[in-house]
Amino acid sequence: MQNIPQAPLPGWVPLETCRYLQHTEAGRPIRQLARKAGCHPSTILRQVRRVETLRDDPLIDEVLTYLAGRYQAAALKPGPAAGKQAAPRGLSAGFEQEAASVLTLLSRGGAVLAAAEGMEMAVVVREGAEADGQKVAVSRPLAGALALTGWIACSRQGRISRYSITTAGRAALNRIIADQENRARARLEGGFAEAQVPFAAHEAPGGGGYGRKPRYGSSETPLEMLARLADKDGNPFLSPGMVTAGKRLREDFELAQISGHLRQEKLYFTQASRAMRSSSQEAGAAARERMTDALQKLGAGLSDIALRCCCHLEGLETAERNLGWPARSGKVVLRIALQHLAEYYGEGREQEAELIG
Structure with missing residues (x-):
């Protein structure tokens, strides 16, 4: 099993989970992973045991099973390009937007993510006095990814498990929003952004202009x-x-x-x-x-x-x-x-x- 190539994993997968899958699915020894990470083998062993404990959560177990399937697919189709496809250590743009939308809903007072056994979708609802009756559907793979990253945690486990946003999830939401604002601001402020905006003010449909023309051009201040x-x-x-x-x-x-x-x-x-x-x-x-x-x-x-x-x-x-x-x-x-x-x-x-x- 040590010859199984490393499967490309999504960028949102934590490093601990990557090492866990490399050890359990690809059969890489603990000492080899420790040398590559530059740490003591006991550190890798604790990380592997911690991830194994997380499999008690049904959502996390489903996500880990899916990620383990990538290693099985890499074992069935080995090739020179299999080991070269390494996912970047960062969040992909699509996962960022989906995670931010769910975390924003969970950051409201009394909001929880409910996941029932055998259901293909989870829902975000508000409990208690602040309940408004609105429900937002969330795919189980996305909910499992949020639980695996530690951004949501199970507050009540049972036939219908309830998940709440964690402190790490709120910090991640603030970081994602800040990154989005910085990228939008950089597009406006950086380089020759002013050259992409015409000097003349845009006119409203129908030939009529706005009530008052911009004074400094059409670019946003x-x-x-x-x-x-x-x-x-x-x-x-x-x-x-x-x-x-x-x-x-x-x-x-x-x-x-x-x-x-x-x-x-x-x-x-x-x-x-x-x-x-x-x-x-x-x-x-x-x-x-x-x-x-x-x-x-x-x-x-x-x-x-x-x-x-x-x-x-x-x-x-x-x-x-x-x-x-x-x-x-x-x-x-x-x-x-x-x-x-x-x-x-x-x-x-x-x-x-x-x-x-």
């Missing part, structure tokens, strides 16, 4: 991306007043910059250029004063994240890295800053004529 998020109750993460306040800070920043360039032009081309309108200078000076006053009221920390994300259009991940903040903390701090900006700018729009757009 970090503020607009954050405005699309929702909290745990389904409410928008940012209120319309916060979004408007962030855009007003961006407007004042741009007006102040334009006014500075015009002043430099007047000083350099005094004889050749026409006299500048005093209203342009006054508008730029007023915008600079408003922006400076707003940032001073925010103070250190809040002003840093507001200036980077609202004015310089710096992504949240980049701003967190440059400021030395923990991951995923920038959106909370930016939300607090936008609350103060909304109070500063107020609800009035008496200065709308001075805006760029």
Whole structure:
């Protein structure tokens, strides 16, 4: 049995399970696995015994039986390419999305995954006072994979076993969501992403345009991306007043910059250029004063994240890295800053004529 080639396993299979199958199905000695892993043979032995104990769970036993069938298929069809197909040690995109959808349902209060003997599907339901009567079907192989990875655990075993999300499952859900957000942000911020977006605003079907055209092009700013998020109750993460306040800070920043360039032009081309309108200078000076006053009221920390994300259009991940903040903390701090900006700018729009757009 030691000549059986290693079967390609999915990337979500834990390393302990891979070593268990290599020992039980491919017949690889414990010492050989320990040399390859760079650890003591007793460590591999404990891992093998731990996985063997997990087979008391029917879902895990079904998944391990399926994975063991890969080794049996590799033994029946040996070839030079069988040992070269090694699955990457990471989650595949398809498994990530399916696991995240199930873990999101289980993270709600009172939600459990129920799996009955002889049934092809498991269901996610909510128990207790928070029960809403809704049931979501989940395939047994996916439920078994979640149990094998340790993201769900059996809380009550019987004819109908109940599984709850574990601490490792919540951490995995946060990591998957963060990875998805980072990949989406990288597609927008990285490389020549702005070259893929046309300068002209898209028009709605029927020839009619939107109520208001974008001021900085059609690409989404970090503020607009954050405005699309929702909290745990389904409410928008940012209120319309916060979004408007962030855009007003961006407007004042741009007006102040334009006014500075015009002043430099007047000083350099005094004889050749026409006299500048005093209203342009006054508008730029007023915008600079408003922006400076707003940032001073925010103070250190809040002003840093507001200036980077609202004015310089710096992504949240980049701003967190440059400021030395923990991951995923920038959106909370930016939300607090936008609350103060909304109070500063107020609800009035008496200065709308001075805006760029």
